[in-house]
Amino acid sequence: MTVSLTAELWPDVQPETARRLMLAGVESFARRGYHATTTRDIAGNAGMSPAALYVHFPSKAALLFAISRSGHEQALALVEAAANEADSPATAMRQIVERFTSWHARRHTVARVVQYELGALPDKEYEIVAGLRRGIEQIVRDVIESGLAKGDFQVADAHTAARAILSLGIDVARWYSDRAKKSPTALGVEYAELALRMLGTRTTA
Amino acid sequence: MTVSLTAELWPDVQPETARRLMLAGVESFARRGYHATTTRDIAGNAGMSPAALYVHFPSKAALLFAISRSGHEQALALVEAAANEADSPATAMRQIVERFTSWHARRHTVARVVQYELGALPDKEYEIVAGLRRGIEQIVRDVIESGLAKGDFQVADAHTAARAILSLGIDVARWYSDRAKKSPTALGVEYAELALRMLGTRTTA
CATH class of the missing domain: 1.10.357.10 (Tetracycline Repressor, domain 2)
Incomplete structure (x- = not known):
C-alpha cells in the first residue's frame, strides 16, 4: 500500500489518507462484499481508527x-x-x-x-x-x-x-x-x- | 415461491423443502452477498427455523x-x-x-x-x-x-x-x-x- 499506487489509482483524490482508505475499502469489498464489511474493518485495514475514517467519508x-x-x-x-x-x-x-x-x-x-x-x-x-x-x-x-x-x-x-x-x-x-x-x-x-x-x-x- | 418454480430450477433435488431453502439462499445471496447472509436469514426467508435448514444442509x-x-x-x-x-x-x-x-x-x-x-x-x-x-x-x-x-x-x-x-x-x-x-x-x-x-x-x- 504505497503512496505511488494509491496516487496512480486516484490521481484526483486528496489527501493521501483518503486514498489509503479507498484502497482499503476496495480490498475489503472485493474480498467479502460490501454488506459484510464494516467501517471498522476498512479503517483497520488502512491502519487507522474508525474515527479517522469518518473524517474523510461520512459513511461506508x-x-x-x-x-x-x-x-x-x-x-x-x-x-x-x-x-x-x-x-x-x-x-x-x-x-x-x-x-x-x-x-x-x-x-x-x-x-x-x-x-x-x-x-x-x-x-x-x-x-x-x-x-x-x-x-x-x-x-x-x-x-x-x-x-x-x-x-x-x-x-x-x-x-x-x-x-x-x-x-x-x-x-x-x-x-x-x-x-x-x-x-x-x-x-x-x-x-x-x-x-x-x-x-x-x-x-x- | 411455488413448487413448480423450485422443481423447474432444481429438478434433481429432493425433497421440496431442500429446493425451497436453495431458492431462499439464492435470493438472499444475490441481494446481500454470501458473507452478509446468515443461515437464520435464509431459513426465515424460506419460512422455516434455522434447525430445519440444518436437516438439509449442514452449513451455509x-x-x-x-x-x-x-x-x-x-x-x-x-x-x-x-x-x-x-x-x-x-x-x-x-x-x-x-x-x-x-x-x-x-x-x-x-x-x-x-x-x-x-x-x-x-x-x-x-x-x-x-x-x-x-x-x-x-x-x-x-x-x-x-x-x-x-x-x-x-x-x-x-x-x-x-x-x-x-x-x-x-x-x-x-x-x-x-x-x-x-x-x-x-x-x-x-x-x-x-x-x-x-x-x-x-x-x-
Missing part, C-alpha cells in the same frame, strides 16, 4: 460511492478520449475496446467493486453512477451508428452490439488475475480485434 | 455449494448437449451460445450467485466446481479447434476466443432483469450470431 456508503464514481469517471474518460482522437469509426472502436479492456484487466480489483457493487449504492448516488454508465454506452453506440451510416460496420442491432462489446471488457474484471498469462495490453488488442469482427468491419482500422 | 457453505454445483452442472449439460447434437462446428457454436446465453438471462438471479460467489466456496468444494467450469471451457475450445482444423473458423487464439464467447453469456447474469426488452431466447440468437462473427465463420450455420 460514501466510501463506496467515491470508489464507484471515480472508477466510472476514469472509464468514461478513456472511452471519450479514444472516440475523440480517432479519425474513423473502426479506429475509434479499436481504441475504445483496447483501453476499456486493458483498464479492467490492470485495475481488476477496483473494477470488480465498481462493476459488482452498484446495487449497494444509495438511490441518489446510484443515479449519478448510472448517468456515467449511460454516457459510456452512448459513446459506444454512437460510434457503431456512425460506422453503420458510413457502411463500415454491418450489424443487426447497435444497442445489442454495444452491450456485447462492453460486456467483453467488464467480464475481464471477474476472471482476470495477476497470474493471467496475457498482459492487460495484449488482451486489449485481441479483444479489439474480436469486437471489430462482431461489427462486421469492412475497413482495416 | 453446503447450501452455497449445492446451488453452485447444480448451476454449473446445468450449464455443462446444455453446452455438452449442444455440442453433441450438431453436425458442424458452426452449428455447434451457434447452439452453445444460444443456450448458454438464454440460460444466463432466464436464470439471472441463480446465475449471479453461481458466477459471482465462487470465491466463497471452501477449497474442496471450489475444486469440484472449478472442474465443471474447465469442462465447459474445454468443450467450447474443442469446437473452436475443430472449426479451425476444417477451415470453417479463422481466429488467432482459440483460448482467448473461447473465453470471450463465454464472457458474453456470463455477463448477461450481471445486467439482465425481468424488465429487459429482449427475451432470453432472442438475446441468445443475437449473441450466437456475434460469436460466429468473432470466429470469422466461413460457412453459414
